[in-house]
Amino acid sequence: MGRVLKEVDDVLKNDASVLQYNLVKIVFKFLLRGIDREITIEIHENPTANPEQRYDYRSTSAIKTPLQATPYGSRSSHGYDTIETAASRAVSGFTDHYVAATSAGHRPQNDWIVPSR
Numbered sequence: 497m498g499r500v501l502k503e504v505d506d507v508l509k510n511d512a513s514v515l516q517y518n519l520v521k522i523v524f525k526f527l528l529r530g531i532d533r534e535i536t537i538e539i540h541e542n543p544t545a546n547p548e549q550r551y552d553y554r555s556t557s558a559i560k561t562p563l564q565a566t567p568y569g570s571r572s573s574h575g576y577d578t579i580e581t582a583a584s585r586a587v588s589g590f591t592d593h594y595v596a597a598t599s600a601g602h603r604p605q606n607d608w609i610v611p612s613r
Contacts, residue, residue: 536557555571
């Protein structure tokens with residue numbers, strides 16, 4: 497768990513008045529090098545899900561590079577066991593396509609980031 501999440505978790509665990517809590521949603525934003533369009537990822541916890549599939553993600557954006565036939569990246573197709581795994585899969589869905597396109601000689605363009613459907 498990231499430092500901020502760990503600190504929130506510690507606060508809630510160490511407060512004797514808090515009986516129970518659930519992480520509802522984590523939101524983070526990032527930019528890819530050379531692209532000025534912000535990508536927002538939301539990670540949700542489903543506390544009733546199987547522990548190996550507790551966290552999923554969705555994005556407000558998708559990536560569509562010149563190498564792709566269709567945009568990629570609006571939501572997870574299944575859950576993940578940790579927040580870190582869900583975040584990693586969400587980010588790598590964008591960065592894998594970005595790296596493939598830039599490695600093939602394409603210059604990053606703002607229009608690679610499109611609204612998710």
